[in-house]
């Protein structure tokens with residue numbers, strides 16, 4: 001049926017000796033294998049950086065003479081052969097954690113649905129943490145040998161590109177994905193036509209073609225409605241993430257859930273685990289029920305069967321984050337479907353209905369919770385919050401009996417570790433430390449790293465970040481239309497010797513990016529202290545429709561521009577995985593100030609901890625589990641507040657006090673004779689030792705397998 005699953009769709013004219021670079025560029029395995037990235041860097045580092053580390057664009061554009069030179073370079077060829085050998089061994093490995101732990105489940109398949117996937121900056125089909133988590137989940141599933149397949153969308157306009165105007169207003173620019181420069185393999189049918197599925201929307205069918213992305217041993221399938229068969233409007237259906245247009249949004253979700261099941265069917269998959277990463281894909285449960293009804297089951301029987309295989313992860317306690325639709329929209333899109341399910345309108349609407357203060361809506365997480373037997377939240381505290389929040393769905397149970405467990409998020413070590421940190425760990429932890437990143441024992445070896453070596457790497461990474469800020473500013477200045485104040489705001493006055501704090505995330509209001517501005521004069525004093533200056537780098541996007549979020553960016557930008565701050569506050573535009581990597585590796589302190597308990601988990605702080613950056617954060621989400629008294633600092637405590645203004649006031653005071661009395665002095669004053677901040681370094685070691693194993697996705701995906709997937713897979717409905 002599918003003709004060309006493994007055929008790379010472009011031909012690069014590479015010297016024969018290194019022609020497998022093309023294969024490498026089409027498997028995202030290179031993203032978490034630094035030796036593989038090093039190959040491209042060795043050929044032409046400036047080009048590699050200029051093309052946002054995109055190997056396909058790189059192979060298209062690289063100078064032939066440089067390629068030809070490599071085949072006489074014995075050092076390069078040695079590295080090349082080693083990478084290819086490692087790549088082959090990885091792809092062919094028979095013994096993985098999964099095959100050894102679950103030999104009886106060898107034939108099962110796990111489907112993982114997500115609205116976004118953050119795998120690398122060169123494939124920008126993500127907006128934030130949810131997508132990054134999905135990407136890290138896929139990579140780790142491959143590492144552990146899980147037979148997992150991903151389903152999502154390719155967005156040809158991505159999320160959006162951000163620039164900040166001179167007066168601090170977020171401006172959005174359209175982004176256009178160049179299909180010939182992303183690692184997507186078009187699937188075609190026997191006639192060579194794009195392999196496509198279709199779904200029914202009011203008055204028409206919409207078609208979507210399927211692209212394949214190779215993620216190590218596994219595949220991700222991305223749907224794309226940009227096909228001749230569709231109307232101009234429908235061709236745009238999958239062009240953008242998180243549209244505000246409700247018709248677009250519900251159509252996308254029908255395509256993701258119902259269409260996604262059809263994608264897997266057309267490709268011959270029979271998953272026994274169906275994981276919904278957030279509620280956007282919950283319509284997949286309806287499609288599976290329809291399949292069962294076609295086989296002669298009643299709605300009730302079908303639901304009982306289907307539920308057993310469904311896994312649902314909820315990611316937010318913030319109401320605006322819980323995807324919902326007005327009931328009239330459900331009437332518009334589902335009146336053809338409820339008869340097929342043998343349901344009345346009211347019975348159908350009940351599947352997702354939640355009464356709000358302003359009326360009733362159809363809530364996707366409600367649908368997912370009702371149609372899944374396996375449910376989880378993403379941190380311990382978020383578990384408590386979620387059980388309380390959804391208790392009304394289980395009215396005869398107490399809060400603690402609500403069947404939503406928790407699996408705390410993690411990060412994919414290979415994706416987020418700095419190269420220099422990795423080399424240090426290889427030397428002192430174990431050469432294969434990364435394959436054992438979730439084993440606490442190997443991290444005890446952190447003590448073996450000499451302070452001066454660890455500090456040299458930390459300093460190197462901060463310099464790298466400084467150079468990056470300078471280069472971005474230089475490029476924009478050269479391009480023109482960039483006001484001098486914007487040059488300063490992008491960090492040209494930044495230097496690598498001061499204590500540097502990073503704050504980067506989506507600008508949702510509950511994240512309180514402006515908490516640190518609450519007492520402006522106090523901040524000014526902190527930042528411009530001559531003996532102990534502090535630099536703060538902000539980065540992040542507000543959703544284009546989020547006016548309060550954009551106002552917070554403007555408030556920050558005003559402070560960034562304020563000459564009195566001396567150029568020590570910085571705003572880096574266009575936060576993405578590249579900027580995230582530079583920041584979580586390069587700053588000294590990672591700041592997070594969500595209004596508790598709204599941060600379900602957060603993952604950027606985990607990336608920081610892995611690289612020896614100290615967290616300074618509200619005891620919300622993951623940090624409530626990560627903080628142990630000596631590996632960073634808390635903001636506030638476990639107090640619950642009714643009055644958010646009071647909460648903000650108390651948290652901000654605590655923030656300034658800890659900065660003034662603990663963090664800044666510890667960085668500057670506890671220097672030994674060799675000018676090493678030994679006490680600081682002790683904390684760096686403690687944060688790596690205590691957090692790295694616990695918050696790795698190896699730990700996380702194993703928990704998904706052991707606690708949720710294994711149970712779901714035992715109910716093989718096709719047997």
Ligand SMILES: *Cc1c(COP(=O)(O)O)cnc(C)c1O
Pocket residue numbers: 127128129130132504505506575576577580581601602603604605607
């Ligand atoms: C890790 C990451 C996030 C999520 O970080 P949070 O701490 O959860 O806000 C968002 N965006 C990018 C680009 C990331 O790398």
